[in-house]
Amino acid sequence: MEVSMERESIITLLNTIINVSENIQNKKIKDIAASNIDKLFKQNLNLVVLGQFKRGKTTVINSMLGANVLPTAVIPLTSIITKLVYSEHQIVTVKFYDGKTKEVSLEEISDYVTERNNPNNIKGVDYVEIGYPSEYLRQGIVLVDTPGIGSTFAHNTAVAYNYLPNMDAGIFVVSGDPPLSEVEYNYLDSIKLYIEKIFFLFNKIDIMTEEECRESLEFTKNLIEKKLNVKEIKIFPVSARLALQAKLNNDKMLYIKSNFREFEDALDTFIKKDKYNTLIRSINNRAINLLKDLKMEIEITINAINSPIDELREKIRLLKEKIGIIDKRIKEMQVLLEDEIKTLKTDLENDVEQFKSQASERLKAGLLNLSYDDKHKDAILQTFTNYLKQGINDECSRWFKTEEEKISQSLSQILMNYAKAVDEETNNIRTLAADLFNVRFNKTDELTYLDPYSRLWYKVDDIITWGIDNIPMVLPNLFFKNYIVKQTKKRIDEEIDRNAGRARYDLFRRIDNTKNKFIEELENRRSAVVEGIISAVTKAEQIKITSESEISERLRSLQDYMNQLETIV
Ligand SMILES: Nc1nc2c(ncn2[C@@H]2O[C@H](COP(=O)(O)OP(=O)(O)O)[C@@H](O)[C@H]2O)c(=O)[nH]1
Numbered sequence: 001m002e003v004s005m006e007r008e009s010i011i012t013l014l015n016t017i018i019n020v021s022e023n024i025q026n027k028k029i030k031d032i033a034a035s036n037i038d039k040l041f042k043q044n045l046n047l048v049v050l051g052q053f054k055r056g057k058t059t060v061i062n063s064m065l066g067a068n069v070l071p072t073a074v075i076p077l078t079s080i081i082t083k084l085v086y087s088e089h090q091i092v093t094v095k096f097y098d099g100k101t102k103e104v105s106l107e108e109i110s111d112y113v114t115e116r117n118n119p120n121n122i123k124g125v126d127y128v129e130i131g132y133p134s135e136y137l138r139q140g141i142v143l144v145d146t147p148g149i150g151s152t153f154a155h156n157t158a159v160a161y162n163y164l165p166n167m168d169a170g171i172f173v174v175s176g177d178p179p180l181s182e183v184e185y186n187y188l189d190s191i192k193l194y195i196e197k198i199f200f201l202f203n204k205i206d207i208m209t210e211e212e213c214r215e216s217l218e219f220t221k222n223l224i225e226k227k228l229n230v231k232e233i234k235i236f237p238v239s240a241r242l243a244l245q246a247k248l249n250n251d252k253m254l255y256i257k258s259n260f261r262e263f264e265d266a267l268d269t270f271i272k273k274d275k276y277n278t279l280i281r282s283i284n285n286r287a288i289n290l291l292k293d294l295k296m297e298i299e300i301t302i303n304a305i306n307s308p309i310d311e312l313r314e315k316i317r318l319l320k321e322k323i324g325i326i327d328k329r330i331k332e333m334q335v336l337l338e339d340e341i342k343t344l345k346t347d348l349e350n351d352v353e354q355f356k357s358q359a360s361e362r363l364k365a366g367l368l369n370l371s372y373d374d375k376h377k378d379a380i381l382q383t384f385t386n387y388l389k390q391g392i393n394d395e396c397s398r399w400f401k402t403e404e405e406k407i408s409q410s411l412s413q414i415l416m417n418y419a420k421a422v423d424e425e426t427n428n429i430r431t432l433a434a435d436l437f438n439v440r441f442n443k444t445d446e447l448t449y450l451d452p453y454s455r456l457w458y459k460v461d462d463i464i465t466w467g468i469d470n471i472p473m474v475l476p477n478l479f480f481k482n483y484i485v486k487q488t489k490k491r492i493d494e495e496i497d498r499n500a501g502r503a504r505y506d507l508f509r510r511i512d513n514t515k516n517k518f519i520e521e522l523e524n525r526r527s528a529v530v531e532g533i534i535s536a537v538t539k540a541e542q543i544k545i546t547s548e549s550e551i552s553e554r555l556r557s558l559q560d561y562m563n564q565l566e567t568i569v
């Protein structure tokens with residue numbers, strides 16, 4: 001596959017850079033190259049498979065991999081997910097909340113993920129990770145098998161909110177037999193915000209006649225469109241079972257019959273456009289720039305060794321002086337950056353306050369439109385509780401998503417501008433050194449790019465509230481109703497306040513983390529160039545006062561490194 005090819009060649013390039021930079025003792029470049037390899041390996045594309053149990057989620061994963069990796073028909077009623085990642089050999093690891101891990105066999109998985117063997121997750125399992133030698137996973141894709149959607153609201157929400165923010169693409173599996181359930185229908189609420197990256201699969205078409213399939217698909221599609229409030233959704237009718245069989249037996253006709261191609265192609269296109277590719281491109285660009293810097297450093301050393309000592313010393317003096325001036329300018333830019341971050345935080349603060357008052361107002365106004373059977377206290381209570389839960393959930397998640405997007409965009413704008421300015425100054429240093437030592441240097445701009453994986457993510461684990469407590473059920477109906485209204489209003493304020501406060505705290509923290517990491521990365525990039533150049537010339541100065549034979553030995557090995565670098569691209 002295209003992506004994985006590119007990944008391989010970038011890794012080869014970075015490994016050569018690591019070798020040569022180690023030889024010429026440029027630790028900074030070596031570290032940057034190593035950390036980029038690390039990035040390539042660590043940062044994955046999360047493909048999350050969602051849906052009610054028995055719809056065929058696990059089968060879909062196996063079909064995508066073209067192998068019977070995961071045991072199907074295991075019903076993990078606990079909320080434990082299974083992640084499939086690339087590994088040279090098959091290895092199954094159970095990861096526990098306390099950080100411990102345990103290697104198990106594939107057959108033992110059910111000891112950890114099923115309600116029967118691990119009731120209420122008493123074993124404290126965080127998730128199960130399966131390493132598997134598949135080409136598909138090798139390109140950095142992680143397939144996440146989620147447990148079947150449970151039957152309680154709390155469970156749904158937990159599953160939805162814990163995984164959805166980390167998802168790069170989602171595959172929602174439904175089928176016609178039995179038709180879309182109420183649980184699935186309600187679950188659609190949770191994925192509403194992510195609809196642009198969710199693929200809908202209508203599975204098990206092999207057990208229906210064409211007629212049944214058309215009807216059932218139409219029915220399901222209409223329901224989904226209604227719930228998501230969209231005109232037209234794309235839903236792929238497939239048979240995961242046939243697709244798997246087809247792949248296992250290399251049966252082209254059967255694969256066509258499974259109807260899996262259209263889905264896999266669409267997914268592939270989506271992935272290729274994804275930020276993951278942008279990451280690959282930016283790492284590629286970084287690697288090429290590191291390569292240029294290394295070459296320049298070697299050439300400078302060679303030229304420096306070949307120039308008269310007095311001239312060399314004068315050039316070194318000049319170089320250090322100019323670098324000093326540029327360093328100062330960068331410090332000034334950093335002060336400006338901190339100012340902009342402060343402004344961003346003030347904006348966020350204002351948005352939080354505005355959200356709090358508007359959301360509270362909206363939710364309280366909505367209380368007037370509630371209809372319920374006002375003779376039964378239980379029914380009244382239930383109606384208000386549901387309204388509160390749903391309302392808080394909707395308001396908060398909608399706002400978080402927009403706000404996060406907004407903050408994230410402003411932050412990347414600010415950081416990009418800063419990066420551009422710093423990179424320009426770094427280029428000035430390169431050009432200066434190239435001129436002084438008569439070396440060719442053609443610059444390529446850095447494809448600076450804000451790591452999407454350090455992007456602001458929200459964590460909303462207990463956004464929902466647990467209703468209205470301590471209700472005096474003995475009150476006469478009218479008083480009871482007034483009491484409930486008053487209590488609900490109070491709870492609305494409390495819950496909005498609590499959730500907004502958490503979001504604010506979280507976003508602040510992540511703004512700082514992202515900023516600090518970004519500055520550090522830029523600083524490393526810059527100092528790799530500066531230190532490389534300085535050490536190139538000072539080493540040349542030292543070599544010049546040794547013997548002829550040492551000088552020519554040194555020149556020979558430098559030429560050798562140069563050749564190594566020249567052959568890779
Ligand atoms: N006929 C048919 N059965 C399927 C298909 N996909 C899955 N199944 C069966 O449905 C059952 C549940 O599948 P599984 O993948 O474990 O579902 P999960 O609980 O959603 O992960 C298993 O017995 C599968 O063999 C399909 O495309 N056609």
Ligand SMILES: [Mg+2]
Pocket residue numbers: 054057058059072073074075076145
């Ligand atoms: Mg399953």
